Amino acid sequence: MNPSEIGHWNSELRAKSPLEIVRWANGLAGGGAIVSTNFRPFEAAILHLAVQVQPDIPVLWVDHGYNRPATYKHAQELVARFNLNLKAFVPRMTAAHRDAIYGPIPTTEDEAGLKRFSAAMKLEPFQRGMKELAPTVWITALRKVQNPNRAGLDIVSLDTNFGALKVSPFFYFSDAELESYLAQHRLPNEWDYFDPAKADEKRECGLHAAWGGKAVNA
Numbered sequence: 001m002n003p004s005e006i007g008h009w010n011s012e013l014r015a016k017s018p019l020e021i022v023r024w025a026n027g028l029a030g031g032g033a034i035v036s037t038n039f040r041p042f043e044a045a046i047l048h049l050a051v052q053v054q055p056d057i058p059v060l061w062v063d064h065g066y067n068r069p070a071t072y073k074h075a076q077e078l079v080a081r082f083n084l085n086l087k088a089f090v091p092r093m094t095a096a097h098r099d100a101i102y103g104p105i106p107t108t109e110d111e112a113g114l115k116r117f118s119a120a121m122k123l124e125p126f127q128r129g130m131k132e133l134a135p136t137v138w139i140t141a142l143r144k145v146q147n148p149n150r151a152g153l154d155i156v157s158l159d160t161n162f163g164a165l166k167v168s169p170f171f172y173f174s175d176a177e178l179e180s181y182l183a184q185h186r187l188p189n190e191w192d193y194f195d196p197a198k199a200d201e202k203r204e205c206g207l208h209a210a211w212g213g214k215a216v217n218a
Contacts (some may be wrong), residue, residue, distance in 0.1 A: 001158065001165055010154045018049055018169035019180075021155060024140060026053045029137035029141040034087075036126075036140055039067070039194065042170075042178045044187040049169060051082045052056040057139075059084045060129045061218040065095030066105065066196045069106040074190035081188075087124040087133060096168045118197035124191040142168040145175070175205040 001009075013021050026033050035050040035057055037043050050057050061075070091098075098121065099105075106113030112161055130138075138159060159166040170178065182189055 001156075003158075006154075006156050006158060009156050014172070016175075017044075019052065019091055019165065021169035022049045022053045025137050025139055025165075025169075028165070029135070032134070032136035033135050034058045034060050034135040034215045035139055036138065038062070038193075039078065040141075040193045040195070041073050041191055042182070044189060045178055045181050045185075047082055047084065047137065048185055048187055049080055050139055051084070053148050056085045057085070057106050058135075059086045060126070060133060061086060061088045062122055062125045062129065063090050064125070064196065065090065066121070066194075067189075068192050068194060069192055070192035072127055074188065077188060086165075087129060087203050088134055089129040091121045093120065110184070114197065122197045127162065130164070135164050138162070138166050140165040140166055140168045141170060142166070143170055143173055155187075176189060 006041075009024075013024065016024070033054065035046060037047060037059055040059065050059070059072065067075075078084065093101075099115075106117055108114070142153060144153070153166075153168070153171070154169045155168055157166045157168075173181075181187075
């Protein structure tokens with residue numbers, strides 16, 4: 001899809017509901033769609049949407065080994081509730097092994113260290129997952145309000161890091177609107193979430209930023 005077509009569809013889809021957007025994306029993919037998740041807050045919404053349209057849609061999850069117990073329990077609950085076709089990918093090095101060799105997770109003062117951490121523990125297994133699943137359409141929970149980098153994206157964007165058309169049906173939703181969605185569908189949420197590859201919600205871990213593609217291929 002070229003930039004002109006992407007612009008057209010962003011205009012068309014802006015007035016559509018998230019469910020209509022996922023139906024459009026699934027039809028476009030012709031069976032080649034996936035949805036990614038990290039089981040962070042509000043992820044139940046995107047998973048609920050995806051399985052309504054395609055119950056067996058592959059769900060790509062990178063389990064980097066640093067999730068908190070509540071997040072693992074939340075993941076287990078959603079897997080059971082939605083009967084998710086979960087495709088979990090893990091780093092080539094366990095969390096315990098990495099910590100023993102390289103020490104604690106880098107802080108926000110060590111940007112280079114965080115990028116190395118992300119490349120090894122998140123980006124590399126995610127790339128493996130994308131190569132194995134080979135999606136034409138990648139459904140995500142990205143939203144404009146999450147950080148400045150994402151504000152420059154849109155519902156539909158071409159992902160150059162992993163070579164798929166990225167579709168974000170909740171892109172223009174606020175936290176309050178997602179809270180309402182979860183309440184309407186009686187879906188659980190989980191707030192004890194921490195992404196060690198970000199260390200700060202305003203940073204990007206590299207999955208949705210240009211530097212991530214270079215880090216993975218380094």
